[in-house]
Amino acid sequence: MPYRLIKFAFSKQHPEAAFFRQPAQIRDSYDAVIIGGGGHGLAAAYYLARDHGITNVAVLERGYLGGGNTGRNTTIIRSNYLTPEGVAFYDASVKIWENLSQELDLNLFYSNRGHFTLAHTESAMRTMRWRAEVNKQMGVKSEVLGPDDIQQACPQIDLSCAGHAPILGALYHAPGSVARHDGVAWGYGRAASQMGVEIFQNTEVTGLDIRGGRIHGVQTNRGNIKTGKVLSAVAGFTPRITQMAGIRTPIVIHPLQACVTEPMKPWLNTILVSGSLHVYVSQSSRGELVMGAALDPYELHSTRSTLDFVEGLSSHILDMFPFLSGIKVVRQWAGMADMTPDFAPIMGRTPVAGFYLDAGWGTWGFKATPISGKTMAETMARDQEPELIDAFRLSRFREFELTGEKGAAAVGH
Ligand code: FAD
Numbered sequence: 001m002p003y004r005l006i007k008f009a010f011s012k013q014h015p016e017a018a019f020f021r022q023p024a025q026i027r028d029s030y031d032a033v034i035i036g037g038g039g040h041g042l043a044a045a046y047y048l049a050r051d052h053g054i055t056n057v058a059v060l061e062r063g064y065l066g067g068g069n070t071g072r073n074t075t076i077i078r079s080n081y082l083t084p085e086g087v088a089f090y091d092a093s094v095k096i097w098e099n100l101s102q103e104l105d106l107n108l109f110y111s112n113r114g115h116f117t118l119a120h121t122e123s124a125m126r127t128m129r130w131r132a133e134v135n136k137q138m139g140v141k142s143e144v145l146g147p148d149d150i151q152q153a154c155p156q157i158d159l160s161c162a163g164h165a166p167i168l169g170a171l172y173h174a175p176g177s178v179a180r181h182d183g184v185a186w187g188y189g190r191a192a193s194q195m196g197v198e199i200f201q202n203t204e205v206t207g208l209d210i211r212g213g214r215i216h217g218v219q220t221n222r223g224n225i226k227t228g229k230v231l232s233a234v235a236g237f238t239p240r241i242t243q244m245a246g247i248r249t250p251i252v253i254h255p256l257q258a259c260v261t262e263p264m265k266p267w268l269n270t271i272l273v274s275g276s277l278h279v280y281v282s283q284s285s286r287g288e289l290v291m292g293a294a295l296d297p298y299e300l301h302s303t304r305s306t307l308d309f310v311e312g313l314s315s316h317i318l319d320m321f322p323f324l325s326g327i328k329v330v331r332q333w334a335g336m337a338d339m340t341p342d343f344a345p346i347m348g349r350t351p352v353a354g355f356y357l358d359a360g361w362g363t364w365g366f367k368a369t370p371i372s373g374k375t376m377a378e379t380m381a382r383d384q385e386p387e388l389i390d391a392f393r394l395s396r397f398r399e400f401e402l403t404g405e406k407g408a409a410a411v412g413h
C-alpha cells in the first residue's frame with residue numbers, strides 16, 4: 001500500500017471535500033421540499049436552483065442517495081418509444097444525457113452502444129416497424145434491421161434461439177446508451193448542493209401538512225418543516241405518499257429484478273432486448289453482463305430476489321448465447337417498480353395545491369432522470385406544467401386520455 005495512503009488514513013485531517021454539504025440541522029422552513037433522494041428528486045433540486053434561482057430547498061431521503069431504483073436499475077437510455085409524446089420527451093432527455101458528465105463535472109460512464117429490440121414474431125415485427133416510423137417522424141434514429149445485420153453487430157448470437165424462437169428482425173436505435181446509475185444521483189446531488197440545496201439522508205417523510213386543499217409542510221422523523229411546495233419523487237414508495245396526501249392514482253407496485261455475471265473480456269458492444277424471451281442484456285464497463293427480465297407478475301412492496309428469476313432469465317439468455325453456460329451469476333437484486341396502466345409516467349400538479357407528483361416510472365424512469373428533473377423544476381417554479389409533459393398529467397386517467405406506451409416501455413409486457 002502506498003505510504004501516502006497509509007499516512008492519509010492515520011492523519012486526523014482528511015482534506016478531501018465531502019461530496020455534498022450535509023448540514024447537521026434541518027431548518028424550520030424551506031421554499032421547497034423534495035421527498036426522495038433518487039436521481040429524479042436530486043435532478044429536480046438541481047434544475048430548481050440552476051434554471052429558476054430557487055436554492056432554499058431541502059431534499060429528504062429516508063435512506064441513502066441513489067439507494068432506491070436509481071441505484072438498482074440496468075441503466076438503459078433510449079428514446080425509441082411508441083407515442084409521439086413519449087418519443088419527444090425521452091429524446092429531450094437523451095440530448096441532456098449526451099453532455100451530462102461535462103455539465104456535472106463527474107464521469108457518468110455514459111456509453112453509446114446502440115440498442116436492438118429483437119422481434120421473434122410477425123406481430124412483434126409490425127410493432128418494430130410502427131415504432132421506427134414514429135421515431136423517424138420525430139427525428140429520432142431508429143430503423144428496422146434484418147437477421148444478417150443483427151448477426152453482424154453481434155456475431156455471438158444464435159439467431160435461431162435454440163430453435164425455440166428464431167429472430168426475424170429488430171428495431172435498431174443508434175442512440176441507445178448506458179451510464180453509471182449511482183453517479184447520476186451523486187452528480188446531481190453535488191451540483192445542487194454547490195448551489196445551496198440542502199440534502200438530508202436518513203430523513204423520512206412520515207406525514208404531510210395539508211389544510212384548505214393546500215400543502216403547508218411535511219412531518220419527518222427529525223421534526224416538522226414548513227413549506228409551500230412539495231415534490232414527491234419516491235418511485236416505488238409513491239402509494240405511501242399519495243395516501244398521506246389523500247390522492248388516488250392507479251399506480252401499483254411490482255418487483256423488478258436484475259442480476260450481473262462475473263466480469264468477462266468485452267464481447268458485447270450493443271444493448272440487446274428480447275420482448276418474446278423476456279430478457280435483456282448489456283455489458284458493463286467492468287465486463288459484467290447486466291441482465292434483467294420482465295416484472296414479477298404480482299403486486300408486492302418488497303426488494304427480495306428469487307431463484308425463479310435467475311433460472312428463467314438464464315435459460316432464455318442461453319437460448320441466445322449458449323456459449324455462456326459456464327459463466328456465473330454473481331449478484332442479483334430487485335427494485336420496486338411503480339407501474340401505471342398505460343406504461344407512461346405521472347408528472348405535474350395534483351388536486352392538492354403546491355403538492356407535485358413525479359411518479360409512475362415503473363421499469364423505464366432512469367433514462368428520464370434529466371428531463372424529468374428539468375420539467376418538474378419548471379412545474380414547481382411556475383406552478384404550471386411545460387407542454388412536453390402534458391400527456392403525463394394525472395387527470396388523463398379520469399379523462400380516458402391514456403398515453404399508451406406498453407409496446408415500448410421495457411421488456412416482456
Ligand atoms: P428512486 O431512485 O427509487 O428514488 C426514490 C427515493 O425516495 C428512494 O431513494 C427512497 O428511499 C426515497 N423515499 C421513499 N419514501 C420516502 C419518504 N417517505 N421520505 C424520504 N424519502 C423517501 N429505467 C430505465 O430507464 N432503464 C433501465 O434500464 C431500467 N432498468 C431497471 C431495472 C430495475 C431492476 C429496476 C428496479 C428499475 C429499472 N428502471 C430502468 C427504472 C428506473 O430505475 C426508475 O424508474 C428510476 O430510477 C426512478 O428514479 P427515482 O429517482 O424516481 O426513484
Ligand code: PYC
Pocket residue numbers: 074076077078280292363364365409410411
Ligand atoms: O427502459 O429500456 C428500458 C428498460 C430496459 C429494462 C428495464 N428498463
